[in-house]
Amino acid sequence: MSEQPVGKGPVHITLHMGTQLTKPVPQEVAEALLSAQITATAGERSGFQLAFDLTKNGLISRHLLPEGAFDPKTRVIVTVSIKGTPEVLLDGLIVRQEVGASNQPGHSTLTITGEDLTLLMDLEERTDRYPNLPPSERVLAILRRYSEYGIRPDVYREQIPQPPQQNLRVHYQTGTDLSYVNELARANGYTFYLEPGPAIGQSSARWGPEVRLGIRQHALNVNMDANSTVDQLTFAYDGTARQEPQARVQDPATRFSALLPQPAISPLRPPLGRRPTPALRRKTLSGTAKQLRAQAEAQLLAQAAVSADVISGSGSLDVNRHGYLLQPRQLVGVRGSGRAYDGDYYVKSVTHNLRPGSFQQNFTLSREGLEAQSDIVRP
Numbered sequence: 001m002s003e004q005p006v007g008k009g010p011v012h013i014t015l016h017m018g019t020q021l022t023k024p025v026p027q028e029v030a031e032a033l034l035s036a037q038i039t040a041t042a043g044e045r046s047g048f049q050l051a052f053d054l055t056k057n058g059l060i061s062r063h064l065l066p067e068g069a070f071d072p073k074t075r076v077i078v079t080v081s082i083k084g085t086p087e088v089l090l091d092g093l094i095v096r097q098e099v100g101a102s103n104q105p106g107h108s109t110l111t112i113t114g115e116d117l118t119l120l121m122d123l124e125e126r127t128d129r130y131p132n133l134p135p136s137e138r139v140l141a142i143l144r145r146y147s148e149y150g151i152r153p154d155v156y157r158e159q160i161p162q163p164p165q166q167n168l169r170v171h172y173q174t175g176t177d178l179s180y181v182n183e184l185a186r187a188n189g190y191t192f193y194l195e196p197g198p199a200i201g202q203s204s205a206r207w208g209p210e211v212r213l214g215i216r217q218h219a220l221n222v223n224m225d226a227n228s229t230v231d232q233l234t235f236a237y238d239g240t241a242r243q244e245p246q247a248r249v250q251d252p253a254t255r256f257s258a259l260l261p262q263p264a265i266s267p268l269r270p271p272l273g274r275r276p277t278p279a280l281r282r283k284t285l286s287g288t289a290k291q292l293r294a295q296a297e298a299q300l301l302a303q304a305a306v307s308a309d310v311i312s313g314s315g316s317l318d319v320n321r322h323g324y325l326l327q328p329r330q331l332v333g334v335r336g337s338g339r340a341y342d343g344d345y346y347v348k349s350v351t352h353n354l355r356p357g358s359f360q361q362n363f364t365l366s367r368e369g370l371e372a373q374s375d376i377v378r379p
Helices: 027-032 059-064 117-122 135-149 177-187 293-306
Strands: 004-006 009-018 022-024 033-041 047-053 075-082 085-100 109-116 125-130 151-155 171-176 191-196 203-208 217-221 230-237 243-246 248-250 257-259 273-276 281-284 311-318 331-335 343-355 358-367 369-372
Touching: 009 027, 009 033, 022 075, 027 033, 027 047, 027 059, 047 075, 047 085, 085 117, 085 191, 109 117, 117 135, 117 177, 117 191, 125 135, 135 151, 135 171, 135 177, 135 203, 171 177, 177 191, 177 203, 177 293, 217 230, 243 293, 311 343, 343 369
Parallel strands: 151 203, 217 331, 243 281
Antiparallel strands: 004 009, 009 022, 009 075, 033 047, 033 343, 047 109, 075 085, 085 109, 125 171, 191 203, 230 311, 248 257, 273 369, 311 358, 331 343, 343 358
């Protein structure tokens, strides 16, 4: 699959495999790769599926497969170079293998399926206590356990400070590291995911708000004749998606309870649309009366922010035609879809589909309102 044309330059795929430390696979294995599908989604674990030609007398069939080179928990790193710029698409672990044997020569295949390195955090349940540690420092303490896999923490402090009060409550983890880190992220309106790269064998573990500020990627053009880079874009506007959550807190001394004021979500979700969508639903959060006030405020902010995105878009692009790799969990502009839906979006997910001579990306977008913030969308 190497040296496939993309735009004005080639695309070159590199595979590294190993137990913990990886090395480039033999040339025969690289040439046996038939297809690769890799999916990355904001706030979720990335997954992959690679298919290889299983030639009867080939290296994979004779040695590598029986000797365990494709066993579960084997580490796989996929890198793609476009116009000479390498990008690590995946750093994950095999969880399953399938062999399809065929009577027809050249039709036997080996398919491996796996997930990104957050799988390591989801293999063991534990009970642990974190006295006098706010949520972000608890996450840091957990992530340090995985530094040997090249995972570097990218952890942000909570929007609403929650100083620990050990005299009132000690926080406990019950379950896997991954479930606890995700639970803390949801409680603060944050997201948690691993971003592979930039170097092979490195990953960044982001625990913080979604990236909705900064440089936009090259725009997705649709309905622009020769300048179109996307065949089709479909948008949906769900007016019932946004909620106005309500939370009540109680003074433990007087037993007096009161509703918390509605928070501004812009610190977590800077607006991407000019016309924000009103909330049609109201939802009362349960259990906040028993929480400390700061915890209840954080939960209220998180619920308001998470439900804000009512606009979604989906489509696919040919990387050869687009000329650039669309990255998930970043911002991108849309042009040519009309005044209501043009503008900047958050790239919620991307699925990379690679085959010989073909590199397609399926993607989903989201934002909170109609119309672009600016009259100019970055090309």
